[in-house]
Amino acid sequence: xxxxxLHAPATARNREPILEVLRRVLxxxxxxxxxxxxxxxxxxxxxxxxxxLTWQPSDVDSESLASIEAWRREANLxxxxxxxxxxxxxxxxxxxxxxxxxxxxxxxxSPWAATEGLVRGASRRLEPGSPLYxxxxxxxxxxxxxxxxxxFDASLRARNPDWGVRSVADVQRCAEAVGFALSEMxxxxxxxxxxxxxxxxxxxxxxxxxxxxxx
Numbered sequence: 001x002x003x004x005x006l007h008a009p010a011t012a013r014n015r016e017p018i019l020e021v022l023r024r025v026l027x028x029x030x031x032x033x034x035x036x037x038x039x040x041x042x043x044x045x046x047x048x049x050x051x052x053l054t055w056q057p058s059d060v061d062s063e064s065l066a067s068i069e070a071w072r073r074e075a076n077l078x079x080x081x082x083x084x085x086x087x088x089x090x091x092x093x094x095x096x097x098x099x100x101x102x103x104x105x106x107x108x109x110s111p112w113a114a115t116e117g118l119v120r121g122a123s124r125r126l127e128p129g130s131p132l133y134x135x136x137x138x139x140x141x142x143x144x145x146x147x148x149x150x151x152f153d154a155s156l157r158a159r160n161p162d163w164g165v166r167s168v169a170d171v172q173r174c175a176e177a178v179g180f181a182l183s184e185m186x187x188x189x190x191x192x193x194x195x196x197x198x199x200x201x202x203x204x205x206x207x208x209x210x211x212x213x214x215x
């Protein structure tokens with residue numbers, strides 16, 4: 001039996017502002033890898049409005065993967081690929097090179113190891129100058145940006161102590177350690193931010209049992 005597509009109410013609220021930023025920061029052509037695509041609604045919307053780009057969704061959750069496929073079949077877009085099973089903490093993502101990476105609302109709803117894996121994996125797959133785009137709530141200088149984010153952080157940590165609203169300075173340090181530079185932070189609706197990083201050094205090598213090989 002074919003799975004029904006899932007709906008995330010926040011998608012309808014944030015997709016237009018995110019698209020506005022992505023129109024400016026994504027390349028004019030190539031493949032965009034979306035990490036943690038969730039329901040798949042963002043993937044369909046972005047592929048519809050950015051037809052010059054190939055959109056590659058991914059997730060690690062089976063229910064999300066089924067929803068992404070349901071949305072993909074319904075949309076029937078030539079530039080929207082079938083979802084990959086990607087664990088951000090893993091070395092193998094099933095794709096070797098992409099032209100941009102987008103990650104919406106994952107950093108705060110995952111262990112810190114997922115963010116470390118995200119930037120590490122991105123460093124292996126992006127050429128210098130290519131963008132890594134993050135969206136979600138962040139702390140600035142270690143402080144919440146709004147009382148609602150403080151309450152949100154508390155609710156996240158109550159659900160899972162490894163989750164929580166991250167400091168953008170911590171994300172920046174983590175990304176800089178593997179060759180990214182923070183290009184800009186953009187205020188978004190509902191106390192969220194777009195965090196745009198660019199690959200500033202050649203991709204990191206990938207360590208395998210036989211030694212160091214190119215990623």
